[in-house]
Amino acid sequence: MSGEWQPQSAESWKVTLPCTKAESDMLTAAEPEFEVDPPAVLMTSEPDPARPDDWQLDVYLGAQPSAELLRAIVGLVPSAAGTAPKIERIEDADWVTVSQRFLEPIRAGRFYVHTAAHAETIPADAVAFRIEAGRAFGTGHHETTAGCLEALDHLALAGHVYENIIDVGTGSGLLAFAARALWPDAMITASDIDPVSIDVTAENMAINVIPADAITLIAADGVDDPALRARGPFDLIVANILAAPLIELAPDLIATLRQNGTIVLAGLLATQAADVLAAYVSQGMMPSSRIDSGDWSILTLVQAS
Template identity: 50%
Template sequence: MSDESQVTWKVTLPCTRSEGQAIADDFSPLALLDPPPVLITREADPAAPDNWLLDAYFELEPDARLLAMLRSLIPSAAGAAPVIEKIRDEDWVTISQQGLEPIHAGRFFVHTPAHRDAVPTDAISFEIDAGRAFGTGQHETTTGCLMALSRLKDEGAHFSNLLDLGTGTGLLAFAAMRLWPVARATASDIDPISIEVTEENAGINKVMLGRSRGQLELVVSPGLERHRLKARAPYDLIIANILAAPLIDLAPSVAGALQAGGRLILAGLLEHQAEKVANAYRRQGLIARFRIERGEWPTLVMRKRRSLSRR
């Protein structure tokens, strides 16, 4: 008999391309489970680019409740029978790492431990493990933010006080710190698990934690409500890779925390949501600078006017 402690359970369901891309960075409420599953989405057949698969890895055999939670992420799979199988842990380690291919975006190269030997010599590299992480660089929104940061650097932008709002794995905060290494940096998330993951990833990537210049302060906070986030304001760079609805709701507080002339990177929105999100920030005195197109997921870069009469 096999030792059940050495077995991982894998559930595979079909999904659409848009569902798979949306899952990559946000899979609540499954992310709140202890331990959470690892979700990997992939294109099943290059000849059918809209037909993807979702692989979910659980430490325990998934029951009807967990399967229902999984199905809630992918409405298109309502009538599909899940494929459930057991795999040994040593196989799971290989599968989980190989399932996340490296991402090269702008100046950055993001990889799992399985691809340490593939790092280009001219890239700024980060190692983000599969583990509990969400926001590993695989999603178009994260890639778009990395490209936006690279472009701002190429344009000669300088930042001294930056905030990664909704940090996930900490990747975008790490990337901004590498480009502007003497800046004060803050990473926040509503989910305490995200902050734990960010702290782990900071150690792996040799990012110093703390409140001084060149260090990253971590804060658990819904939006910008916590005192520490308000005390660190105003920021000259805010990165917010979350979802369209909270981006709109947070527009007054985010704009209020951004200094005049500061830059704002907005992501986590679909193409048809971009104008509504942009308008919410235009009403707060921001103007569009440029956008990064990544399939259905644009990344918006805006600047806060120095005065209402000047552009």
Template identity: 50%
Template sequence: MSWKLTLPCTRAEAEAIDFEGTELLSLDPSPVLLTSETIPDDPAAWQLEAYFETKPGKAETAAIRTLVPSAGKARPKVEQLPDEDWVTLSQSGIEPVHAGRFYVHTSGNRGHVPAGVKTLQIEAGRAFGTGTHETTSGCLLTLDAMRARGEVVRNLIDVGTGTGLLAFAAMHLWPTAYATASDIDPVAVEVTAENAAINGVEIGGGPGQLALAAAPGLEHELLIGRAPYDLIIANVLAGPLIDLAPSLSAALAEGGTLIVAGLLNAQAERVANAYRRHGLRLAGRTPMGDWPTLRLRKRARYGWGRTTRPGPDGSGLAPGFGSW
């Protein structure tokens, strides 16, 4: 038998959880944690589920409670589960997603695969980005539309990659491009490497391979050294997107595309304005309920002041680099 403890939380808390953090070190064995929405498109209505081999006591409950401060004095729901493979059962409730030419599923729910799609297997659990949320689906549709228009991408990065899903999708669309994925959470980078192996994506630094780094924003020598990028994907949150505007804009090549998501309709104009100040214009918008995906393009500059910076292929144009 196993036990499940459930507490309410916010999306921000769910994304900030360190699934291998010090709060859980005192628990042996450590519980398995899963987070999910309880009300679609409501960032205040999420929940944290902790699975234990034995009934959780006061110490276990207190440790889990520290992960979600908004739960306050909310009474945890503790229930005994039948002797089943509950991890597979929990993932079987995640429906596959068909977005453009992509079909995303878990190992527990492959469903009926449509003809002519690229399948990607992404497990729910330690990192975000299974394709089920509008932000991820909107990015997949935006990438698909770019490829359908014949846009060429030679050097791309997925910032805040989560599970690696968007990086894998972009690599499928532009298989000879240099590709990079990064996340502030080292666990997400580990998960991306695991998912890369599942989906046949090669890790490495060459064309058609995926380079990985754990870093806040672009604060890593690998990420700086591989710039400028002609495609940047950042599916995070509105606040971090605004904070990252100077560095992401500087890392984007002239004429390059920036795809941003993780923002609500009411936040879209403020995010777009943050990038307009750095020479980007809003080129498109993919509406997905309350969660739009924005596509921005960097305006070209000309003249003697145009600077150059080496890229992965030995050359590249990169005006306006800052101190990032």
């Protein structure tokens, strides 16, 4: 997010363009500014985790954009060349209210995930994490991440205790944070193929007052990585990615799992659950529980005895 302002009137405008994930990362890192008053606010988001390269740029403005400003906005996104931006007038609401609408606080099990705009609404009985929308997937507002929070909470409520946990494809770090809250004595690792996600997780650890040495952060492709192998074997693996890589990674994930360990799989559509499950059952895992959240499924598996 770039720029902070308090609207002078109830009128706001939003300009929307598709972008790639690489462009989203660049925009977030560079935080481009325009000579407009009040300042523009840029936000990027991942509308659909099943299409991980297809992101979206939203530019919020306190006045109707000029043709020159629209050309400048389109120029930020080379992949959208020739695409007409979507322009919306937002009446009777300031941009903060509208832009945060899809980021209302989420309650998943004992967890409460919120942005800075809702820091005053934390329930007394909740374990709260502040996660802003930004450069990495996993704000808790998508069904897959919220479902994983519920799955972890269910494991803790059932009395499971884990000593060595890894969050594969950590994104924002949220699931690693939740695991630490549930099993504070465990050794916890958070990994992601994208180094930006590792940077974002470190930033979110600071925001949520999690000591830097409480979670080991590793940029790695999958789990067949020397740094990750040195941390294993793990007795709890959480992998919130996508169906195809979950199937591809099945042998490596199971190879780094301790005897009688647990795996939580997410990022798969309900229609893909049978194929993902088959890849793990064929290698000695058995289903323990399943959470269906919208079009998505979260699978918990344990090693067959």
